[in-house]
Each structure stands twice: as C-alpha cells, then as structure tokens.
C-alpha cells in the first residue's frame with residue numbers, strides 16, 4: 001500500500017514540475033501597465049483596511065463562543081467514561097464504541113503512525129468535539145454528550161491518500 005501511495009505521489013510531483021517548466025519556458029518579460037497600476041494601487045489601499053477590519057470582526061465573532069468545554073479542573077472528581085482512541089493510516093481503533101449521555105466522556109487520543117485529527121460529529125454532521133491524534137502523545141479530550149444518537153468520527157488532518165475514508169461510529173445511548 002505504501003509503495004503504491006509513494007508511486008502515485010511521485011507521478012503527481014513529476015506532472016506538477018512539468019506544468020511549472022512549461023509555464024516558465026513559455027513566459028516573456030512583462031509589459032508596463034502604469035495606468036492600470038495607478039488605479040488599482042488606490043483601490044488596494046482601501047481594500048487593505050477593509051480586509052483588516054473584516055478579519056478582526058470575524059475573529060472576535062467566531063472565537064468568543066469557544067466550542068470546547070474547559071479541559072482542566074471542570075470535571076475533577078467526576079466519574080468518567082474512558083475511551084482509548086488511536087488513529088491509523090487509515091482507520092480508527094476505539095476501546096469502546098458506546099457511551100451514554102449526561103456523564104463526561106474522557107477520550108484518550110493518540111496516533112499510531114502520523115498526525116491525525118480526531119473529530120466527533122453528530123447526526124447532522126456538526127462538529128461537537130475535536131483533538132489532535134499525535135504519535136508519541138496522548139491527548140485527553142473531555143466531552144459530555146447531551147443528545148443520544150449515532151455520532152461519527154472523522155479525521156480532521158490530512159494524513160495521506162485514504163484520509164477521507166477514516167470514518168468510525170460512536171453510539172451515544174440515553175442514560176437510564
């Protein structure tokens with residue numbers, strides 16, 4: 001499998017290099033577009049301030065409702081449901097695939113080969129929790145599920161050819 005991926009990657013890189021070579025060898029010295037330049041430099045000045053203000057507004061609006069609960073002492077002393085998770089090229093292993101609502105779940109997440117992104121999605125494919133899955137580290141992610149249902153685990157970090165196929169299911173059952 002790795003050999004196939006390696007070969008496809010090499011062919012892709014060679015094709016890209018060929019395109020670059022074609023473009024460079026067919027390019028000529030640019031002409032001077034001074035009239036166009038003057039007009040667009042004036043526009044660019046205004047555009048800069050627009051982008052800067054827009055960026056600040058979007059950053060504040062999206063960071064204030066931070067989607068993750070506190071990962072520190074918020075649930076100290078609570079009884080966790082522990083799920084050990086490992087990301088592989090290209091599948092997930094989980095010590096259990098069933099948890100219950102209302103009680104904190106502690107995901108202990110690591111990577112077996114390269115970096116992966118552990119993303120938990122609800123039935124509407126809305127991201128509810130995420131953490132990196134890194135080789136050599138175990139990241140702890142605490143989440144309390146409010147709604148029962150079939151959740152999906154997707155990989156959030158591009159990790160190779162079949163990255164998109166890294167899908168696992170997590171069943172969340174209503175606490176009795």
Ligand SMILES: [Cu+2]
Pocket residue numbers: 116117155156157158159160163164166
């Ligand atoms: Cu991936």
